[in-house]
Amino acid sequence: MAPATWPRRPVVSAEVLKIFACSLLVLMENNFSVRAMNQLLKEEIVKRPAETMKLAIPAGIYTLQNNLLYVALSNLDAATYQVTYQLKILTTALFSVSMLGRRLGLYQWLSLLILMAGVTLVQWPTESEGDSEQKILSAGSQFVGLMAVLMACVSSGFAGVYFEKILKGTKQSVWVRNIQLGLFGFVFGLVGMLVYDGQRVKQSGIFQGYNTITCTVVVLQALGGLVIAVVIKYADNILKGFATSLSIITSALISYFLLEDFNPTSIFFLGSMLVIAATFLYGYECKPPSSSTIKV
Numbered sequence: 001m002a003p004a005t006w007p008r009r010p011v012v013s014a015e016v017l018k019i020f021a022c023s024l025l026v027l028m029e030n031n032f033s034v035r036a037m038n039q040l041l042k043e044e045i046v047k048r049p050a051e052t053m054k055l056a057i058p059a060g061i062y063t064l065q066n067n068l069l070y071v072a073l074s075n076l077d078a079a080t081y082q083v084t085y086q087l088k089i090l091t092t093a094l095f096s097v098s099m100l101g102r103r104l105g106l107y108q109w110l111s112l113l114i115l116m117a118g119v120t121l122v123q124w125p126t127e128s129e130g131d132s133e134q135k136i137l138s139a140g141s142q143f144v145g146l147m148a149v150l151m152a153c154v155s156s157g158f159a160g161v162y163f164e165k166i167l168k169g170t171k172q173s174v175w176v177r178n179i180q181l182g183l184f185g186f187v188f189g190l191v192g193m194l195v196y197d198g199q200r201v202k203q204s205g206i207f208q209g210y211n212t213i214t215c216t217v218v219v220l221q222a223l224g225g226l227v228i229a230v231v232i233k234y235a236d237n238i239l240k241g242f243a244t245s246l247s248i249i250t251s252a253l254i255s256y257f258l259l260e261d262f263n264p265t266s267i268f269f270l271g272s273m274l275v276i277a278a279t280f281l282y283g284y285e286c287k288p289p290s291s292s293t294i295k296v
């Protein structure tokens, strides 16, 4: 397994790329006028420090969450990690209900439980993966890993819903909000990188060890962040959980048909069925019996 410090530099690069991409989108929204873009960013970011500071909270929590997940991955076996991290589906629903006042019916809670089970099975490590990942884990290390992943579930639910509240509660553009989030993410990431990886960065620079895969991960991380923001703005965090689960199945099917490097197991099929059933169940509305017959 890679040392726990390796992802910090790519995270900082992804934040820079995200800020750059969002600035480009703001530029497009302003008919490619650099002056109008600068003016808008000054008005929205520099002159409204209180609004900008609000984004320090999700950015800080996401930074903490990324670190917690690495602690979890280093101290738990893949199966325990996958099962436990799915609890974020429930924490997200709980925060949506308590912070946004969203109401969920019985069928919707049930569908979230089924979704959790489904996505756990879909991501269940195959025997060969399990063998290659076998680690000797002490009870203490498992406890640390479990605590880390449970805290990441809470932080994932809270940060996502807090960001949703900000996005939906104000008129600011989703791209400006992402620039604010990215600025704090960049600062926190940079501090983390200098503290844990400073010596190596001083010696060989920030991009040492980068290869095509690292660059691809950085681009995907940045793009993923933008897509997540749009989903949270125009849909919500709970639906994001369904979209993520369905995307795991889609990418597995793509690797099966196009890359031929994935062999679906019966556990994968069962998990996929559960995810699909949960998706339908979530949208199912219990309609009251039609009154037309009574009227007649």
Ligand code: C5P
Pocket (backbone or CB within 6 Å): 062, 066, 088, 155, 156, 157, 160, 163, 178, 181, 221, 224, 225, 226, 228, 229
């Ligand atoms: O597991 P979870 O869904 O909470 O992960 C969300 C991820 O999306 C985090 O790594 C966070 O940094 C990223 N994100 C982002 N931009 C946003 C919202 C989330 O990069 N606007």
